[in-house]
Amino acid sequence: MIAFVWAEDSQRNIGYQGDLPxxxxxDMKRFKELTTNNTIVMGRRTYESFPNGPLPNRQNIVISRNKNYQVKSPAILINDKGALFEYVSKQANIMIIGGKTIFQLFKDDVDTLYVTKIHHEFSGDTKMIDLDYRKFKLTEKKEGTMDEKNPYPYTFETYHRLSNVEVN
Ligand SMILES: NC(=O)c1ccc[n+]([C@@H]2O[C@H](COP(=O)([O-])OP(=O)(O)OC[C@H]3O[C@@H](n4cnc5c(N)ncnc54)[C@H](OP(=O)(O)O)[C@@H]3O)[C@@H](O)[C@H]2O)c1
Incomplete structure (x- = not known):
């Protein structure tokens, strides 16, 4: 499986000044549930947004064109998409976690979408790429619980690529 995992606001913003808006x-809890024990693949800028380096209990793969870029162990650096399968089996659950440039890179490979839609508008400087939702089927939709710490309305949605959904 190659999945995208992301959250976007009502204007499809995903990032602001190198961080989440x-x-x-x-949503962080859902992200952890989806990605723990799996492989996460991220761009160099997204990697740099993590205050403590690689996320625990996941195989962390960072993409940069800079061959000398240093990632903290046990993260792995790759310089192009083709190198991914030197480190990851084709049977693995590969979670592409952004940012925008890495979603663009895997746009034609992705078969599963895990999106959190936050129904609120934030300041943003990075937007989600255009995805052709006609090629995907919504398979799960769950309203998020709001409380003091989670003050915005949001929905968790899962999509599967139509060619991968059995039609009976
Ligand atoms: N809301 C969400 O779910 C979510 C998810 C992820 C990220 N974000 C946010 O999005 C923003 C970062 O996204 P971004 O698009 O600016 O950056 P990014 O995709 O995280 O990283 C960009 C970097 O990845 C490397 N890269 C990109 N394409 C490559 C290729 N084809 N081959 C080799 N290396 C490649 C380059 O690194 P070098 O410059 O080192 O060569 C490039 O500068 C941040 O604000 C972050 O917080 C939000």
């Missing part, structure tokens, strides 16, 4: 702990 919002603080939404319930």
């Amino acid at each position: 919002w603080y939404l702990p319930n």
